[in-house]
Amino acid sequence: MKNYKRNNPEEDWRNKDFNIASLDSRFNLSPRLAKGLGIPGKILLTRTASPNFQRSFSYNEAGTSYQTTPAVQEKVLSTSKSFVIASVDKLKISTPFVENIYKEVHMGARATDSTRVMKFTKVLSGTTIILERLRELAWSGVPDHMRRTVWRLLLGYAPSNSDRREGVLRRKRLQYLDYVSQYYDIPDTERSDDEINMLHQIALDCPRTVPDVAFFQQQEVQKSLERILYTWAIRHPASGYVQGINDLVTPFLIVFLSEYLEGGIDNWSMSDLSSDKISNIEADCYWCLSKMLEGMQDHYTFAQPGIQRLVFKLKELVRRIDEPVSRHMEDQGLEFLQFTFRWFNCLLIREIPFHLVTRLWDTYLAEGDALPDFLVYIFASFLLTWSDNLRKLDFQELVMFLQHLPTQNWSHRELEVVLSRAFMWYSMFNNSPNHFVR
Template structure:
């Protein structure tokens, strides 16, 4: 867990991020029984076809040591299937989704929302449409309070504070100076009764000059982030390239990428010790997509501001994984990978021994990306949204559910892993096949939520 104060946010952020300052069912509908080592059949994913990613990241080297500065430089482009294959949805699935939709609509209409009930419903998957997922995620990330009457005030204040942060940190010094000067002139004219007078020349101090190299110069700080901005732009260009929402030359996709660029660059400036790490764009993508496609027009127009705060909240539980200096600490990525290995050992020692000693496929060879990017590179986009419903609604936290899903991914491929060698197993885990996501999540949820005593229901 992130210690309080790890993400350094200015006082102006206020309540934007509170807490920093303080197999389908068979046999008559019975539940399928999972046996340890049972491999899930490869199935066509259900749901709306949102597009298959052509380019994704994988590791250049089989480890976590290839980094540049404080940033992970361990991703490269890899090929995935050209497109998703649409599967069939059973009548029972449709009925269940309708029931969850009705339950959530009812909960969201109450003056005081029962968060525990929202978590239970969301853990089974938030139905698409009518903005339910956007509202549910904002509640699950504590961006919205359970009191519905407070939402309008909270959203207005948070969005205004985000706009102020953008003005102060993303505008060039000269543009910011002009904005401030215009504001002062407008205020002065208002006080003088709008009486026209001679224009006043605005002075520029030495520290405000673009050629100033002083450490205190606003331009020096501005230019230092140029390289980061360029890296963000490159990564955004390959974010879900088959989805028109993110990719292409249309004004629509360009506008979306610009908004995501603002969020990532602002995060980097507010957190210089972590800055921007390649792959953060993939973590942001589901949040921004869900909020931007909210059926509430006002919420959709403010998706950028809402996404920023929720992105920060989501990373607060895993940001230490991006920091090289903390790799060997109790909160670093190596410690988390060790927890995954321990979890696998306690649930299936045979598979653990085969991976750890026989083929020597260590968790850092495949699970580094799984964990740091919250599985956003392993499945099609619709499946990612479903998985995140479970991650965000887990009562024990995102990281707890994330490790259980990662362990379930290994258990569900047991027979193939036991018959494979190093190369085959590494290829399988770095290019995880399409499977029944609901079955995978049931396996993960069957693991004990207590990370100190995981057990698999038989």
């Protein structure tokens, strides 16, 4: 454990294996990780032909000139179906097939709360949970009060057999406490230099986690994040702590806190909880984060090859679905890696309003081991929400727009459209992997 070496994203970008040389030489790329900013995927982009465009972007920066107008919002909702069908027609796939998928996914998302609760209750009431059925239901959204139970089951943290569930959770929570005692609750004199540096970086990043939500600014919340992240990093030395993983803990923290705190998140206080309850919440977050990242380890190992691979697939998928947008971005010299790195690193948490994140993660967790590949389709759908806009923007405007996507007024409706399109494209393309090859 003392030989731990922290994966530094800035070094990853500079490393020859990261293949920076393959990017357009007109750009100067430098991740905004230095000087305490720590924003993975937020790239300082400069174009030598445009010396006046030298600005950088921080997560909190406001005042973007691109706001979601009513016309744009209506465009997103009213044209998503025809946009997909037009794309499908090019591939000679039957329009009725696509309409049926669109109807099934959209109707599922709009099912009444009582109907959804009844379906979940029936599945969860069995002595042994049928996980495939639970995944099918969870894909279109989980009732809020059931989410903590469903997530534990989907991730395999809680066993599907109800007779074993309480005992397993008790044992895993005690195991987490032992890890904290062994790795976190020790003096710095017992840590290696790399471990001290890692703990320092985590301590810097925790206050920057979801800065627009006041709850995460509570000292007790940040301390819990610090314990979870440091313990996870020590127990997973192949990747260690990578900036962005701090964001991935937040949906779990909110969901498991909801078991003990009532009302809206704006009124929550960690000081209202006993140390035992906080410990249980942290343990659940730790184990669920571990389970989720098991199939995505190469997203966070040195040079992050998993993200590089998925960015390539995303670029090829967008080219196949919307060639005019793909060609325009290429003509403008904008590389997908420059704006999608953060999407893959933080799983869109920084791109949409935080109140929509848990709904998005219902679908993520329902996908299980298939999630990394399905992210490509979700991100393609997310990007092409603004297909018409993107084709009208020059390089500088593209950078501004993609760094400040107008999602601040999004509701569940817009998110469901994104997920519906992703499901349709996945159904059309997933059995034809050659579409990723020129």
